Amino acid sequence: DAGVTQSPTHLIKTRGQQVTLRCSPKSGHDTVSWYQQALGQGPQFIFQYYEEEERQRGNFPDRFSGHQFPNYSSELNVNALLLGDSALYLCASSLDPGAIYEKLFFGSGTQLSVL
Amino acid sequence: AQKITQTQPGMFVQEKEAVTLDCTYDTSDPSYGLFWYKQPSSGEMIFLIYQGSYDQQNATEGRYSLNFQKARKSANLVISASQLGDSAMYFCAMREGQRVDDKIIFGKGTRLHILP
Numbered sequence: 532d533a534g535v536t537q538s539p540t541h542l543i544k545t546r547g548q549q550v551t552l553r554c555s556p557k558s559g560h561d562t563v564s565w566y567q568q569a570l571g572q573g574p575q576f577i578f579q580y581y582e583e584e585e586r587q588r589g590n591f592p593d594r595f596s597g598h599q600f601p602n603y604s605s606e607l608n609v610n611a612l613l614l615g616d617s618a619l620y621l622c623a624s625s626l627d628p629g630a631i632y633e634k635l636f637f638g639s640g641t642q643l644s645v646l
Numbered sequence: 647a648q649k650i651t652q653t654q655p656g657m658f659v660q661e662k663e664a665v666t667l668d669c670t671y672d673t674s675d676p677s678y679g680l681f682w683y684k685q686p687s688s689g690e691m692i693f694l695i696y697q698g699s700y701d702q703q704n705a706t707e708g709r710y711s712l713n714f715q716k717a718r719k720s721a722n723l724v725i726s727a728s729q730l731g732d733s734a735m736y737f738c739a740m741r742e743g744q745r746v747d748d749k750i751i752f753g754k755g756t757r758l759h760i761l762p
Contacts, residue, residue: 573737573752631679631741637691
């Protein structure tokens with residue numbers, strides 16, 4: 532049973548460029564959440580997708596956008612990259628997000644470096 | 647306002663000793679869930695243990711237990727008989743309410759070093 536997979540594992544971009552990160556959820560999961568984790572910090576919630584729609588969003592600018600496909604996989608797009616966007620981007624999947632006990636399953640993340 | 651507070655940025659513990667990682671939280675919602683995750687150097691967050699706000703007993707999962715003190719709003723993780731493989735970042739997290747759009751928020755984490 533495949534867990535959450537993310538690609539690529541590492542990425543180097545320059546300021547102003549655009550980037551797309553990809554995530555495949557754990558088999559059977561239909562909800563994908565994206566988190567940004569700066570060095571030495573806890574993960575910060577970016578947004579969550581369910582049934583191909585963005586259901587909720589954290590405190591991130593519109594430069595951060597996403598998409599969910601019919602097979603539940605998801606993409607995170609960041610436009611006009613800033614140095615401060617350098618971070619580990621984590622994708623997490625879950626099932627039955629309405630259950631308070633529902634835990635997240637995480638991928639290993641994409642390490643984005645903006646130069 | 648920060649809802650999850652982890653006051654120990656780093657801890658050093660001798661192998662085989664027990665260790666307690668502190669977590670306090672802030673919420674006015676009577677229904678919430680508390681989680682602990684482990685993040686090794688590989689980056690993947692690994693779920694360890696869950697405690698619901700209405701659970702009467704402290705949660706336990708193998709060597710992990712959660713010391714839940716509701717009145718004090720604390721949810722400390724206790725690792726018994728620590729092992730070298732326990733060296734990692736540990737994050738406390740919370741989910742409020744049971745609305746379908748509720749998200750899990752994380753603290754800043756504690757880096758645990760197990761010494762041989």
